[in-house]
Every structure is written in structure tokens, then in C-alpha cells.
Amino acid sequence: MRGEAEKTCFELVKANLNKDVFFAMSYEDDYIVKKAFAEAVPNPKQSEFPDFVFDEGIIEHFQVTSSFENRKGSTMAREKNDINRDFQNRARDAAENLSEGQITIHSVETPPYWHKRHSYENYVDSFKGNFERHIESLKKYDGAKKQRIFMIEYSDSALRMSKKYASDLMLEVSYGDLLTRENPAYRISRDIDMLRYIHDKQDMVDFVVFVNKNCFHVAFVDVIKTQNALEIVKLLHEGYDFNCAMVGSSQFGIGVSVPHKEGDADI
Numbered sequence: 001m002r003g004e005a006e007k008t009c010f011e012l013v014k015a016n017l018n019k020d021v022f023f024a025m026s027y028e029d030d031y032i033v034k035k036a037f038a039e040a041v042p043n044p045k046q047s048e049f050p051d052f053v054f055d056e057g058i059i060e061h062f063q064v065t066s067s068f069e070n071r072k073g074s075t076m077a078r079e080k081n082d083i084n085r086d087f088q089n090r091a092r093d094a095a096e097n098l099s100e101g102q103i104t105i106h107s108v109e110t111p112p113y114w115h116k117r118h119s120y121e122n123y124v125d126s127f128k129g130n131f132e133r134h135i136e137s138l139k140k141y142d143g144a145k146k147q148r149i150f151m152i153e154y155s156d157s158a159l160r161m162s163k164k165y166a167s168d169l170m171l172e173v174s175y176g177d178l179l180t181r182e183n184p185a186y187r188i189s190r191d192i193d194m195l196r197y198i199h200d201k202q203d204m205v206d207f208v209v210f211v212n213k214n215c216f217h218v219a220f221v222d223v224i225k226t227q228n229a230l231e232i233v234k235l236l237h238e239g240y241d242f243n244c245a246m247v248g249s250s251q252f253g254i255g256v257s258v259p260h261k262e263g264d265a266d267i
Contacts, residue, residue, distance in 0.1 A: 006042075006051045006061045009153045013037060013209055016221040023189050024228030033207055033223055036147055049137040057147030057206075060134055064126040066158050066244055068117035075117045107254040118158040118244035123186075127152070128197065135204050149207045152188075157214035159186035160245050164238035185212055189222040190240045192233050199229035 014037045022030050040052040040059050050058035067074045131150070138148060161184060188194050188210040198208050205226050212220045224232070 021221045023224045024231045025225045059149045061151045063153045066118045066123035120242040151209045153211045155213045158244040160184045161240045192239045195229040202226040
């Protein structure tokens with residue numbers, strides 16, 4: 001069933017299409033993608049593939065994770081559900097133990113929980129597994145699909161990247177701003193192996209829109225034409241190393257309780 005996650009990601013991409021987010025794409029390609037996001041609407045058949053449709057094709061959204069997954073789904077997702085249940089229980093207990101007859105300011109929080117089972121390898125498995133499953137759905141789709149766009153969202157905040165440098169680089173000399181550190185948040189436009197993977201899928205998918213939306217309120221959008229993905233690889237030279245940082249979750253809430261006066265209506 002289509003929900004808010006798809007719509008939110010769609011609107012985030014639209015808001016970023018006026019920025020420098022296009023890779024290995026001509027002006028005509030840029031126009032095709034911008035037009036698709038300007039004209040696409042949610043699929044009226046809410047439970048069916050794809051998520052969004054426009055006259056010439058489809059936009060399909062799916063999420064990927066760097067958390068360990070099994071038949072029950074993502075470890076991180078289950079852990080977040082446990083944190084939410086803990087928070088709801090704490091909030092209910094706080095509400096039941098409020099002092100009567102006085103205004104009370106109360107807060108509820110859960111202890112920090114650190115999500116440990118993240119890795120780049122998990123991310124690759126999740127990306128490829130989801131990509132293949134959605135290609136199978138695309139094959140069965142009998143609507144317009146001249147332009148096929150996969151909108152892929154990663155929001156775990158764990159994946160990090162760091163640029164590789166030549167092993168024989170002289171350490172005793174300066175290099176101006178060539179060693180300026182990029183934002184460490186993962187970008188698929190820096191990942192040689194994943195660029196090769198999506199290039200191999202050019203017969204099925206025309207454009208990949210990758211969204212890294214993390215908990216630091218920063219979003220990175222990479223729009224890549226699959227047919228030209230190897231052109232990006234030519235610029236990456238030594239490439240990047242990828243790893244996962246430790247990420248944690250908790251919930252916090254604060255409220256004010258005001259007792260009813262006699263004769264007040266319940267709200």
C-alpha cells in the first residue's frame with residue numbers, strides 16, 4: 001500500500017532538481033527527468049506497481065538499508081519499533097501517575113540504543129535484492145514505460161565514505177585544496193562497484209535517483225543515467241572506501257497537563 005514515505009521522497013527529489021544533482025546526463029536527459037517529476041502522479045491503483053506514473057513512463061520508489069536483514073526484515077527497523085513501544089509505555093505510565101489538581105510539566109524519554117548490525121555489505125545486498133525484485137515487477141507491468149526511473153531511498157544514517165589516495169603519495173608536501181574532505185555521507189555517484197551494477201541494468205532502467213536522507217537533516221540526491229554510469233567511473237580514479245558508523249536511536253517527548261475545572265467541557 002502506497003504511503004507517506006513514497007510521497008515525501010518524491011517531493012524531496014523535486015525540490016532538489018534545480019541543484020547540481022545530475023551525473024552522466026545531457027541537457028535533454030535533465031529535461032526528461034525534470035518533466036517526469038513535474039508530471040508524475042501517484043498510481044491510482046494504490047497496491048500495484050509502480051508508485052508514480054506519467055504519460056511516458058514510471059517512477060518506482062523503494063528503500064534500502066545497511067542494517068542486517070532476515071525473513072523478519074531489517075534489524076534496525078525492528079529495534080526502532082521496540083523503542084517506540086517502550087516510549088509509548090513510558091508515556092502511558094507518566095499520564096497515569098500525574099498529580100491531580102495542579103498544572104504538571106512532564107517529560108518522557110527512552111535510553112539511547114545503539115544499532116550495531118550495519119555494514120556496507122548489508123547495503124549492497126539490500127540494494128541489489130530490491131533492485132532485482134522491482135525489475136521483475138517492471139517486466140510484468142503493461143503500462144507506458146518508455147522512461148523508467150527507480151527512486152531509491154537510504155535513510156539509516158550509518159553509511160560513510162572516504163576518498164582513497166594513491167599509496168605512494170608524498171606525505172611531506174602540500175596539495176592545496178585537493179585533499180579537502182567531502183561530506184562523509186554515502187553517495188552512490190562515488191561508488192564504482194554500484195555504478196557498474198546499475199550500468200549493467202541499462203536495458204531495464206533508464207535513470208536511477210538515489211536519495212540519502214539522514215538523521216542530520218541533510219539530504220543528498222544523485223540522478224544518474226544508467227547507460228552512461230561508467231563515464232562517472234572514469235573520474236573516480238582511486239575511488240572511495242565505505243564503512244558504517246555507529247548510529248543510535250531514542251525518543252523524547254514533553255507535555256503539559258492542565259486539570260479540568262468543574263464545569264469545563266472535556267476536550
